[in-house]
Amino acid sequence: MSKKNKHQDHEEHNDESWLLPYSDLMTLLLALFIVLFGMSTVDAQKFQEMSEAFQSVLTGGSGVLDQNAMSSNTKTSNSDSELPKPSSDGLMTKKNELKRQEQQNLEALKKQLDTYIKENGLTDDLETKLNQSQLMITISDKALFASGEAVVKPEARQLAKAISTMLQKFPDYEIIVSGHTDNVPISTYEFPSNWDLSSVRALNFMKILLINTNLDPKKFSAIGYGEYHPVAGNDTAVGRAQNRRVEVSIIRKYADSSEQLGVTAAHE
Known part of the structure; x- marks a missing residue:
């Protein structure tokens, strides 16, 4: 009888193994609620960092440290962009001041050249012209060369020396001898052609100017235009005489780009 009762008690004992997964599930739910609660109390930046940290772990991408470094770089970049920069008005004012000073310098040089021309009785052979692109000294060919020749006359060397002495006061300017x-x-x-004659004449006169060692040869260039940039008609002797010339051009540094086109137009 006692054995039978023990067997019945054993059969009536319930299987409680289901409690283990149930307790695990409850633990997971509790952890989830804790995480959700924590997320509700952090700010948006912390949430973003946490999200990217999980993404980094899952995908092997950059982590929070990398993101912080990126944020630091971004802040540095933004800080640099906030540095004061020269205003366009300030730059324009500076440019206008440089142009004004340049205008005064070129006007003074023109006055000095005109005085030299007048004092030496060269008004028929030399003239100066100041425009928006350059100060140009025009010299008649008969003041420099014999007809059909390119050797500078001995008496013209004094003129070249005087011009070079005046030019040395403007060492930063580009000089074109044409x-x-x-x-x-x-x-x-x-x-063989007028191209050759005009080119050699320009080159020879430039060489005389550069005997003055105070001038920088890097600032000088010689160009031969031949007959293709006349300033007068070639149908009269007077016009042809005006076209036979050497020009020494001091190019402005602070002229506008549109004004620089006058360097070419001046020879047309």
Whole structure:
């Protein structure tokens, strides 16, 4: 009888193994509620960092430290962008001041050249012109060369020396020496064309200027235009004489780009 009762008690004992997964589930739910509660109390930045940290773990991407470094770099970049920069008005004012000073300097040089021309009786052979792109000194070919020749006359060397002395006060300016002829063809062993004659004349006069060692050769260039940039008609002797010339141009540094086009237009 006693054995039978023990067997019945054992059969009536319930299986409680289901409590283990149930307790695990409750633990997970509790942890979830704790996380949700914690998330509700952190600010948006912390939530973003936490989200990116989980993403980094799951995907192998950059973590919170990398994100913080990026944020630091962004702040540094923003800080640099906040540094004061020169205003466009300030730059324009500075440019206008430089142009004003340049205008005064070139006007003073023109006055000095005009005085030299007048005092030396060269008004028929030299003239100066100041425009928005350059100060140009125009020298008649007969003041520098014999007809059809490119060797600078001995007496013209004094003129070249005087011009070079004045130019050395403007060491930062580009100087262009250009040669021009009339349209009468030339065909000699030395000069097959007017191109050759005008080019060699410009080069030879530039070399005389550069005897002055105070001038910087890097600022100088020589150009031959031949007969293709006349300043007068070639149908008269007077016009042809005006076209045979050497020009020494002091190019402005602070002219506008549109004004710089006048350097080319001045020879047309």
